[in-house]
Amino acid sequence: MVRGKQNGVQVRRLAERGVYDRATIDAILADSYLGHVAFIDDGRPVVIPMVVWRVGDYVHFHAANKGRVATVCADARVCISIAHLDGMVLARSAFNHSMNYRSLVIHGLCEVVHDAAERLAALEALTEHICAGRWPLLRPVRPNELAATVLLRVPLDQTAAKVRTGMPGDEADDPDWPVWTGVWPLHTSFGEPLADPTMPAGIEAGAPVKVS
Amino acid sequence: MVRGKQNGVQVRRLAERGVYDRATIDAILADSYLGHVAFIDDGRPVVIPMVVWRVGDYVHFHAANKGRVATVCADARVCISIAHLDGMVLARSAFNHSMNYRSLVIHGLCEVVHDAAERLAALEALTEHICAGRWPLLRPVRPNELAATVLLRVPLDQTAAKVRTGMPGDEADDPDWPVWTGVWPLHTSFGEPLADPTMPAGIEAGAPVKVS
Numbered sequence: 001m002v003r004g005k006q007n008g009v010q011v012r013r014l015a016e017r018g019v020y021d022r023a024t025i026d027a028i029l030a031d032s033y034l035g036h037v038a039f040i041d042d043g044r045p046v047v048i049p050m051v052v053w054r055v056g057d058y059v060h061f062h063a064a065n066k067g068r069v070a071t072v073c074a075d076a077r078v079c080i081s082i083a084h085l086d087g088m089v090l091a092r093s094a095f096n097h098s099m100n101y102r103s104l105v106i107h108g109l110c111e112v113v114h115d116a117a118e119r120l121a122a123l124e125a126l127t128e129h130i131c132a133g134r135w136p137l138l139r140p141v142r143p144n145e146l147a148a149t150v151l152l153r154v155p156l157d158q159t160a161a162k163v164r165t166g167m168p169g170d171e172a173d174d175p176d177w178p179v180w181t182g183v184w185p186l187h188t189s190f191g192e193p194l195a196d197p198t199m200p201a202g203i204e205a206g207a208p209v210k211v212s
Numbered sequence: 213m214v215r216g217k218q219n220g221v222q223v224r225r226l227a228e229r230g231v232y233d234r235a236t237i238d239a240i241l242a243d244s245y246l247g248h249v250a251f252i253d254d255g256r257p258v259v260i261p262m263v264v265w266r267v268g269d270y271v272h273f274h275a276a277n278k279g280r281v282a283t284v285c286a287d288a289r290v291c292i293s294i295a296h297l298d299g300m301v302l303a304r305s306a307f308n309h310s311m312n313y314r315s316l317v318i319h320g321l322c323e324v325v326h327d328a329a330e331r332l333a334a335l336e337a338l339t340e341h342i343c344a345g346r347w348p349l350l351r352p353v354r355p356n357e358l359a360a361t362v363l364l365r366v367p368l369d370q371t372a373a374k375v376r377t378g379m380p381g382d383e384a385d386d387p388d389w390p391v392w393t394g395v396w397p398l399h400t401s402f403g404e405p406l407a408d409p410t411m412p413a414g415i416e417a418g419a420p421v422k423v424s
Binding site for chain 1: 225245246248249250251252256257258259260261263289290291292293295297299300302304305306307309311313315317319335336338339342343346347349350351352353354357360361379380386387388389390391392393394395396397398399400401402403404405406407408409410411412415416
């Protein structure tokens with residue numbers, strides 16, 4: 001991780017936790033399904049959770065054609081926040097409690113992707129991001145489905161990651177306070193798949209169903 | 213859950229998934245540690261992940277005194293997005309793929325809490341939200357720690373929840389497409405606690421350490 005080197009944006013609070021290299025940013029995006037997309041609508045801040053995924057140097061999201069997000073975000077400044085909570089950091093004082101996390105704040109101008117091949121490739125990338133190997137097994141996309149979907153993207157060149165790991169800090173003034181301190185890790189995992197009762201008989205959950 | 217009844221805000225996209233009753237909103241907040249707080253700074257949308265917790269009719273967050281968030285959000289309009297991803301919804305077509313989730317979008321004017329007793333009670337509520345039973349065990353809060361912390365809150369009276377559960381929908385036109393469909397549930401859980409090596413000897417992880 002490259003810390004403290006900025007790429008057009010800068011972490012302000014606890015700046016030593018700022019990370020700006022693409023490998024770190026890409027790794028956080030690889031673990032991400034939801035981003036919180038902020039925009040200004042009628043002079044007010046709005047933020048909505050959206051499915052996000054990376055293709056090349058852009059984070060993508062999609063929205064309903066003629067819906068508010070597609071209308072307001074197209075060619076407008078947006079900001080996207082993504083965060084993974086990795087653990088609770090339990091310290092001796094309430095003030096020194098913290099959380100371990102990996103987060104991204106992406107600033108940029110939101111572009112609409114118009115090219116048909118790019119749009120299809122991005123939807124394939126989304127499907128494969130959610131469930132690797134699944135795209136070729138699906139019923140092919142229909143023109144009316146493509147027409148209903150607006151594909152949006154934001155370049156990653158104004159992105160800051162912020163990462164906290166490890167034990168509570170700043171406890172030197174309370175070394176002997178008698179309370180358990182440490183980290184309670186938080187994990188996200190997939191459970192057993194629940195089969196759709198309308199599925200034709202004889203189809204088993206297998207490798208191409210496996211969520212990556 | 214009360215669906216379709218609005219309280220000053222309204223879910224626009226897939227409005228049938230909108231939920232506005234306080235029991236649903238409170239239940240989502242009870243499961244939440246991070247919210248994504250959006251505000252307008254210098255004419256641009258900004259969204260940052262923050263620790264959020266409910267006290268009474270308000271969602272709270274805290275920020276460093278004199279920092280950007282405290283300065284820009286005080287007495288300003290903000291919007292907070294919270295989302296729990298509960299599962300991947302795998303359909304027969306890419307278009308019908310979805311996710312199961314519980315989300316909140318909270319709109320409102322952000323107030324600074326000045327009253328000393330309210331501030332301390334809210335910090336206690338935060339600690340207990342993260343780890344029930346922990347507050348009385350901690351080294352008491354010091355005046356300089358309180359002075360370093362700005363407590364902010366947003367009323368919950370302009371909040372919309374949006375919830376999706378269950379199987380893929382809208383598959384009637386592809387009933388026989390031979391691919392596994394269903395839901396892959398996603399779970400978040402706490403792992404084994406990792407002890408701080410600087411902790412005095414003889415302290416065991418126990419009930420008051422347990423993350424709720």
